[in-house]
Amino acid sequence: MNSWQYKTTVVVGALCLGMSLAIVVTAKKNITIQGGIQARSQQLNNSVLGPQAQQITGNILQDMAAVAAKDTKMRDLLSKHGYNIPAAPAPTSAPVKKTTAPKVQEEK
Numbered sequence: 001m002n003s004w005q006y007k008t009t010v011v012v013g014a015l016c017l018g019m020s021l022a023i024v025v026t027a028k029k030n031i032t033i034q035g036g037i038q039a040r041s042q043q044l045n046n047s048v049l050g051p052q053a054q055q056i057t058g059n060i061l062q063d064m065a066a067v068a069a070k071d072t073k074m075r076d077l078l079s080k081h082g083y084n085i086p087a088a089p090a091p092t093s094a095p096v097k098k099t100t101a102p103k104v105q106e107e108k
Contacts, residue, residue: 001009061083068074068085075085 064074064078065083065085068078078085
């Protein structure tokens with residue numbers, strides 16, 4: 001192995017070691033940040049607004065689903081975000097009954 005090959009190999013090895021250490025440090029910071037986010041999320045869910053917010057969200061989704069049954073743009077928007085609403089069934093027309101008007105007697 002030549003001198004330049006040896007030096008190149010040592011430099012590449014040192015870079016790999018440095019990058020590995022950077023990945024480990026970044027992963028530990030990420031875990032710390034995720035723990036903080038989960039604690040805040042849990043605090044919000046357990047707060048007074050948690051159950052109310054869930055109920056409001058459910059009501060909003062129900063209203064949106066009712067609109068989406070008739071509006072294709074709303075249905076597309078909801079399906080884009082994972083809420084699949086079936087299309088409104090085609091209105092079935094009831095058979096029209098023919099009614100006869102009562103006969104009017106003419107006065108003589």
